[in-house]
Amino acid sequence: MILHARIDLTGVDLEKFEAYESAVIPLLERYGIILAERLRADDGSCEVHVLDVPDMAAMERYRADPDRDAFQHLWDECGASGVITTMDRLV
Numbered sequence: 001m002i003l004h005a006r007i008d009l010t011g012v013d014l015e016k017f018e019a020y021e022s023a024v025i026p027l028l029e030r031y032g033i034i035l036a037e038r039l040r041a042d043d044g045s046c047e048v049h050v051l052d053v054p055d056m057a058a059m060e061r062y063r064a065d066p067d068r069d070a071f072q073h074l075w076d077e078c079g080a081s082g083v084i085t086t087m088d089r090l091v
Contacts, residue, residue, distance in 0.1 A: 002036075002089055003059065005049040007082040009040075016078035023071040030065070031058040050087075 009017065028035055028051070037050035053059050062068065 001053045001055060002087040003049075003051040003053055004085045004087050005051065005082055006085075007047040007049070007080050009044060009046055009080060012080045013078045014044075016074045017080050020071050020074035020078060023074070024068050027065055027068050028062060031062040033058060033062060 025035060025038075032054045034052040035049060036052050037048070039048045039050075040046070051059075
């Protein structure tokens with residue numbers, strides 16, 4: 001299953017956002033989730049993550065991870081917002 005996460009970085013505290021990302025991205029591996037792409041717009045307005053996820057249960061376990069939760073305050077404080085969309089592989 002492929003998930004597309006679009007993160008709005010407009011007006012975000014990038015130091016806190018980067019600290020959050022640095023802490024939680026390595027946790028993906030625990031759940032068999034692969035960060036296939038991490039892209040940022042040239043103007044810095046958004047970031048896109050393409051995730052290869054075994055199934056939605058793996059994603060739910062990742063989201064409930066207590067180590068991830070320990071850094072949630074950085075996400076809350078940085079001001080970022082995101083939308084996750086399930087994608088179909090066409091090729």
